[in-house]
Amino acid sequence: MNALAPLLALFLLGTAQAAELHIQLGSGERTWQTAELLAHPQAQSVEIAEDVSYKRAMRYRAVPLSALLDGIAPGDHLQAVALDGFAAELPAASLLASQGAKAWLAVEDPAQPWPPLGQGKPSAGPFYLVWTDPAASQIGPEQWPFQVSRIRQLAPVAQRFPALLPAAEASAEVQAGFAQFQKHCLACHRLNGAGDSAFGPDLNIPHNPTEYLGEAFLRLYIRDPQSLRKWPQGRMPGFSAAVLSERELSELLGYLQHMAKHRR
Missing domain, CATH: 3.90.420.10 (Oxidoreductase, molybdopterin-binding domain)
Structure with missing residues (x-):
């Protein structure tokens, strides 16, 4: 049996x-x-x-x-x-x-x-x-x-989770990065404890990935997670340039770097 x-x-x-x-x-x-x-x-x-x-x-x-x-x-x-x-x-x-x-x-x-x-x-x-x-x-x-x-x-994300919002003085690039975060990241991750997903780790608490990964490695990780850290249980998909352009990726990283200074 x-x-x-x-x-x-x-x-x-x-x-x-x-x-x-x-x-x-x-x-x-x-x-x-x-x-x-x-x-x-x-x-x-x-x-x-x-x-x-x-x-x-x-x-x-x-x-x-x-x-x-x-x-x-x-x-x-x-x-x-x-x-x-x-x-x-x-x-x-x-x-x-x-x-x-x-x-x-x-x-x-x-x-x-x-x-x-x-x-x-x-x-x-x-x-x-x-x-x-x-x-x-x-x-x-x-x-x-x-x-x-x-x-x-x-309600829209910005209304439900004000802890995700960039500071009022944030640049247009950071604001655009917030839009990329909502589209590509929020389904799996929370940030500052805000979000509905229970799938992946928080991206600002206790530390923001821009604080412990250099930009080149972070870009590589987002493009192809298994190329940087290979493990069978890894569930994060890679984001190709067709899905997330280099400009959009820079905007997303700009938002994360900004939010590292606004941990709540």
């Missing part, structure tokens, strides 16, 4: 189960069951040419995310929370767009489970936010949350 335990564990990892997705909007809250979403009138087969999580082409049964966001306007702000504590901040305008990059909620069918994300890992299900034509709107990897359990409408 003991000899079969590892095989049973691997089998269970690759087996999807019916799940619930909680959507909390200003108009109220709704819980969607897997079967409801698979049978949604707008559900269809979607081909994702370069899937961020699986690193290859994938096909999903998916619903346009806009179809699940009744009453949401382009100026609103939403957050997708994953089972592991990852919390992606998502401007509603990108989720509602009908041209350029389009957001889809991929739904894992228990009868046809998706492959695991790696050896000993679960799949990206039960719900996964994927994009068609992501380059058209500069959609970054942090905007592809998988294992999503909840989508909720919230």
Whole structure:
């Protein structure tokens, strides 16, 4: 019996189960069951040419995310929370767009489970936010949350977490870096104790990475984390120049350097 335990564990990892997705909007809250979403009138087969999580082409049964966001306007702000504590901040305008990059909620069918994300890992299900034509709107990897359990409408980041704000006298570059931090870092990290993610470490308490890594090594780490510190459990993705340009990376580092002097 003991000899079969590892095989049973691997089998269970690759087996999807019916799940619930909680959507909390200003108009109220709704819980969607897997079967409801698979049978949604707008559900269809979607081909994702370069899937961020699986690193290859994938096909999903998916619903346009806009179809699940009744009453949401382009100026609103939403957050997708994953089972592991990852919390992606998502401007509603990108989720509602009908041209350029389009957001889809991929739904894992228990009868046809998706492959695991790696050896000993679960799949990206039960719900996964994927994009068609992501380059058209500069959609970054942090905007592809998988294992999503909840989508909720919230106030913008700057209103919810004033401890993240640069000082009033901060330069335009630092302000731009704050925008890059929100897009690429806040889904995994807090800063000054502020943020909703429970996934990665705080980037200012007790120390800011710009204080213990030289700029060249920090740039290398952000581009390719495993090239600087290789370990099997490393989960931070690399940010290529196509996702985060050299200018945007400099802005992000400028924001971090600024916030090292504003530890709260």
